[in-house]
Amino acid sequence: MTIPPPRTTAELPPDPSGGPSADRQAPQHGAATFYDPDRHPWPPNAAQVRLFVLALALLGLPLAWWAVSR
Amino acid sequence: MSGEGDTDMDAVQDPPPAPPGRPSRLVRMLERGTTVMLLGGVGSLVLSFLALGVVPTIELTHQMNQSTPASWKPMNAEEQLGFTVYKREGCAYCHTTFVRDIPSDVARFGPAGEAWEYRDQYPQQWGTRRVGPDLSRESGLRSDAWHYAHLYDPRSTVPQSVMPAYPWLFQQQPGGGAVPTEEARGLVAYLNYLGRAIQVSGAQTERGRAVDGSTATRNHDVGPR
Amino acid sequence: MTVHAPPPETATATTATPVVGTHLPPEPTSVESDLARAHAIAGLVLLLGAAAFGIMVATKFTAPQFLGDRAALTWGRLRFAHTQGILYAWLMNGFFAFAYYAVPTLSGRPVLSRALGWWLFWIWNVGVVLLGWVMVLSGTSQSVEWGEFPIVVDVITLGAFLGFVAQFLAPYLRRPRAGLYVASWYYALALTFTPVAFVIGQFVPEYFAPGAIGAILSGLWIHDAVGLLVTPMSLAIAYYVIPAVTGRPIFSHFMSLTGFWGLVFFYPLNGIHHYVFSPIPMHTQQIAIMASIFMGLTVIVLVANLLLSLRGCARLTMSNVALRFVWVGTVFYLLVSLQGSFQAAMPVQEQIHFTDFVIGHSHLAMAGFATFIIIGGILHAWPRIAGRPFHARYAHWAFWVATIALVTMVGDLTIVGMQQAGMWISGASWIDSVVASRSAWMIRTVSGTFLAVAFVLLLVALLRRPGAEDTEEAPAGAVTSEPVAARGAVVSA
Known part of the structure; x- marks a missing residue:
């Protein structure tokens, strides 16, 4: 049995680049959310994300040193 | 799941807008199936077995040959x-x-x-x-x-x-x-x-x-x- | 929930491709509903067997005479059947089920062959799982951790696995230069990495690599099975279900890339951390431990990316039980990975290694992270592959029973593990540490039984036709506001 593949924007995972489809995938419904984007400086932008990843990598160095010390 | 009303179908019919910025060449390369399979699947396997399989095996073989006492007998x-x-x-x-x-x-x-x-x-x-x-x-x-x-x-x-x-x-x-x-x-x-x-x-x-x-x-x- | 009634056999429709931009071509694709459903049901039914073995094993800790006079039901052999059953009978069946649903959708191409799929289904479930169980219980086994099924079963497993590799890689190989969606990276990684790792882990220590050298290779395999088979196959499901339910893109493509390539680089180097302070060369152990630390940090990125993809629509996790399983599984993934990094560190490892702390860790990984995400994936796909919704009330019950049982079990094992560690170092008589563990072992048996009850509830949820009030009302993508999506969406690399 073969059934039609999902036919909605909601079904398919969106474009990984977050680019072209991102805006079109913005939901049409204006229901309440758990946070108010105007009051919280969140989500972070691309630079902040990179900084976060870099900070984790740097944090790894002392942790790795500790982990192999007897 | 079921937000799939007509609105969504309409959205699908729209021509895709131009992408805001094209991903870099490196990123496009890393997303490719061949890269994932060869560099990810095969490359990391080879690297891990060389670094943590073959190298210590050579060391251990050498070390065991040096340290096994003459009195040692197998089972x-x-x-x-x-x-x-x-x-x-x-x-x-x-x-x-x-x-x-x-x-x-x-x-x-x-x-x-x-x-x-x-x-x-x-x-x-x-x-x-x-x-x-x-x-x-x-x-x-x-x-x-x-x-x-x-x-x-x-x-x-x-x-x-x-x-x-x-x-x-x-x-x-x-x-x-x-x-x-x-x-x-x-x-x-x-x-x-x-x-x-x-x-x-x-x-x-x-x-x-x-x-x-x-x-x-x-x-x-x-x-x- | 709206469900498309499945059209008559053989129907193949075209995808609504523009949705995924450059990544899906406008080609016909087909979801292998029958195969997906068969693997899902077989996996859940056999899971009850694997769980029953686990309960028997757990019971013997407090009642060692229980089922004790038959060789086939002795503790050691039942443990082989339990762990191998969890991997081959449950997790792999679950992964294959979701792959039959997701791979054609993601790649825009059908799998290699439906006939091959049915052969593989029977070979896997009879020739690998049932044969393997019969053989280890009757005393033919291979005492290699995560490789207890005997060599003859290993050969069948390898053959069948290569069949699955062909089945699921073919759609991608038909467009080798195409950029893939994140979930597909994980499929491609697991399917290309595992066959060779399996051969090295199963056959080399048994015949070619003695003692310490064999320990190196089987240590690598223990972690390759967990880190490069179970983990990527689970993450593929998470990366599929979360955006599919929310209708929103993954939070950050940069974090997707960092998480994936961090996993690719660090995970295969982890294996030796199972044999720390062993005769394996010390710097080999140290590389593995440092890789484990960086693996934990990579998982922070990976999980942050998945959880931030739920930003602004967290309410969906309450109404959509499939998403909730995936979401909690993702949180378990973070916990179990941080725990793994922590316990790989030498100062920690020195104390808690060999205790039940590690057993708690492995249950959080397999019964928490992987199992929860697979269940979420199957529930998400079920309306499409079965042509009707699942019974939401039973699924909700399954979620709560499984979560409470698992958290109890892992917490219990973690605490008693620390107690054992303390007693071993204190110089107490060995048997005192056994006696002191008894009540915790009893709690483990009870919580394991409840976990099995949750699996039964889940099976009922899938098989029982729901009444009108028993389906869930979980409009996807319904709980957001436009500014959120617009601001959060584009964090591209």
């Missing part, structure tokens, strides 16, 4: 049979057979394990869990009779033990009592083989000597104080 046929039973019944899943080179292990069990001690074990039975004690320094610690009684009914020698009994390694006698089969004899021979070599020859590497030069077997019921 004989009876011990080999016991090793087979040991593997089949999953003994290694409750009893480890390597002493770590840390003070609490050495104080409880004896000298830390050395690589050459295991050179005839296919596959190795080091284990990753200790419900019961480590057995790698078991040689000479207890009598054969104790082992047979313990294998036949562990609670007869250690009342609070949770070890399974292995009655199928014994032949029931008509008048009561049981006689160890060839497998049970092999298993006890194997337990007595564990650690014998290092008792005979003494520790051969820094590792085995590190904490305590003595190669005496210890009674692991009581650990360090």
Whole structure:
């Protein structure tokens, strides 16, 4: 049995680049959310994300040193 | 799931807007199926097996050739049979057979394990869990009779033990009592083989000597104080 | 929930492709519903067997005479059947089920062959799982951790696995230069990495690599099975279900890339951390431990990316039980990975290794992370592959029973593990540490039984036809506001 593949924007995972489809995938419904984007400086932008990843990598160095010390 | 109204279908029909910024070449390369398969699947496999498989294998082979004492003998046929039973019944899943080179292990069990001690074990039975004690320094610690009684009914020698009994390694006698089969004899021979070599020859590497030069077997019921 | 009634056999429709921009071509594709459903049901039914073995094993800790006079039901052999059953009978069946649903959708191409799929289904479930169980219980096994099924079963497993590799890689190989969606990266990684790793882990220690050398290779395999088979197959499901339910893109493509390539680089180097303070060369152990630390940090990135993809629509996790399973599984993934990094560190490892702390860790990984995400994936796909919704009330019950049981079990094992560690170092008599563990082992048996009850509830949820009030009302993508999506969406690399 073969059934039609999902036919909605909601079904398919969106474009990984977050680019072209991102805006079109913005939901049409204006229901309440758990946070108010105007009051919280969140989500972070691309630079902040990179900084976060870099900070984790740097944090790894002392942790790795500790982990192999007897 | 079901937000799939007509609105969404309409959205699908729209021509895609121009992308805001094209991803870099590196990113496009990393997203490609071939990159993921060759660099990710094959490349990381090769790297990991070279760095953590082949290199230490060469080192260990060299080290074992240097440190194996002349008195070392591989398992004989009876011990080999016991090793087979040991593997089949999953003994290694409750009893480890390597002493770590840390003070609490050495104080409880004896000298830390050395690589050459295991050179005839296919596959190795080091284990990753200790419900019961480590057995790698078991040689000479207890009598054969104790082992047979313990294998036949562990609670007869250690009342609070949770070890399974292995009655199928014994032949029931008509008048009561049981006689160890060839497998049970092999298993006890194997337990007595564990650690014998290092008792005979003494520790051969820094590792085995590190904490305590003595190669005496210890009674692991009581650990360090 | 709207469900498309499945059209008659053989129907193949075209995808609504523009949705995924450059990544899906406008080609016909087909979801292998029958195969997906068969693997899902087989996996869940066999899971009950694997769980039953686990309960028997757990019971023997407090009642060692229980089922004790038959060789086939001795503790060691049942443990082989339990762990191998979880991997081959449950997790792999679950992964294959979701792959039959997701791979054609993601790649825009059908799998290699439906006939091959049915052969593989029977070979896997009879020739690998059932045969393997019968053989280990009757005493033919290979005492290699995570490789207990005997060599003959390993050969069948390898053959069947290569069949699955062909089945699921074919759609991608038909367009080798195409950019893939994140979930597909994980499929491609697991399917290309595992066959060779499996061969090295199963056959080399048994015949060619003795003692310490064998330990190196089987250590690598233990972690390759967890890190490069179970983990990527689970993450593929998470990366599929979360955006599919929310209708929103993954939070950050940069984090997707960092998480994936971090996993690719660090995970294969982890394996030796199972044999720390062993005769394996010390710097090999140290590399593995440092890789474990960086793996934990990579997982922070990976999980942050998945959880931030739920930003602003967290309410969906309450109404959509499939998403909730995936979400909680993702949180378990973070916890279990941080725990893994922590316990790989030498100062920690020295104390807690060999205790039940590690057993708690492995249950959090397999019964928490992987199992929860697979269940979420199957529930998400079920309306499409079965042509009707699942019974939401039973699925909700399954979620709560499974979560409470698992958290109890892992917490219990973690605590008693620390207690065992302390007693071993204190110099107490060995048997005292056994006696002191008894009540915790009893709690483990009870919580394991409840976990099995949750699996039964889940099976009922899938098989029982729901009444009108028993389906869930979980409009996807319904709980957001436009500014959120617009601001959060584009964090592209």
